[in-house]
Amino acid sequence: MGTITFLLVLSFLVFFHELGHFLAARYFGIKVEVFSIGFGKKLFSKQWMGTSWQFALIPLGGYVKMKGQDDTKPGLVEAGNDSYNNKKPWQRIIILFAGPFANFVLAAILYFAIAMIGANALSPTIGQVVPNSPAAKAGLKVNDEILRINNTDVKQWNEVGKYIVQSKGALQFYIKRDGVVITRIINPHISDSENIFKEKIKKRMIGIAPAPKVIKLNLSPIEALVFAYDRTVESSKMIFKGVQKLIQGVIPSSEVGGVITIGKVISEASQSSIIALLSITALISVNLGVLNLLPIPALDGGHIMFNLYEIIARRKPSDKVFMYLTVVGWVILGSLMLLGIYNDISRLLK
Known part of the structure; x- marks a missing residue:
């Protein structure tokens, strides 16, 4: 039951994140070809509103594939005003930021629900x-x-x-x-x-x-809104500071957790109470929003940096630089994932 809850919560968070990208892209008239929950082999798909909505084999993330956007082909240009690469840099930045922003909004909604239920x-x-x-x-x-x-x-x-x-x-x-x-x-x-x-x-x-x-706490709707805003801001600050302290070495690398730790925490919260489950879901949502804004190539934050460079330099980074930095970004992310899994297994063995 805990595994099912973990997968449902993670899929819900990924869906909301990608929905932010999707809505922003559609607002600017970009064709979204694929909206996927999960990576790898396609398990189920349905065509709707010009987009292929699908579930994939590995449910540890997701993506939206927009026309004209391909990290393996940074110089790709597809004709038409519905192509991502034909949009202005500031429009692309809004689309990229919309995913993490959706996570912050979701966290605030969950904290508001907690306040109304009775925090x-x-x-x-x-x-x-x-x-x-x-x-x-x-x-x-x-x-x-x-x-x-x-x-x-x-x-x-x-x-x-x-x-x-x-x-x-x-x-x-x-x-x-x-x-x-x-x-x-x-x-x-x-x-x-x-x-x-x-x-x-x-x-x-x-x-x-x-x-x-x-x-x-018996809070009025207005007080609940203040509670939700404060909790979202406090959680965001805590996670930003946590990343900073990790880079500085204040927090040891052994404290980094992976999917096993996340699954364990969600499972325990679901067995405790609905308040506990909503609280940990809100915190993970904020975590996803913050981490995706880090200026690491391959993440939303890294792509935002590329577009800011284009605004300042008035030219795109070369395909070679783009690909090199993207590969470096994937290596960093892969290393962090492996570190998290290693720490998870070490904790289980202890």
């Missing part, structure tokens, strides 16, 4: 107070519920940390204790900490930790 979050209830910390000196205690900081209402624990880190000067906490609301003035201090990448950092803290108490 879970940690309660803003204190579970631990560090001795001699600013919180302890101000008299905060375990089981105190934080209602407001200065003039900002608090609904979940995540908001507490964000507000403290981004604030300046002393803070006024409104606390609910034994049914009574009290106030405390706390002056955060700069302390040593770690970020999600386990790097040593310094940040404003008051010395408290959350209680293991989960609440369900």
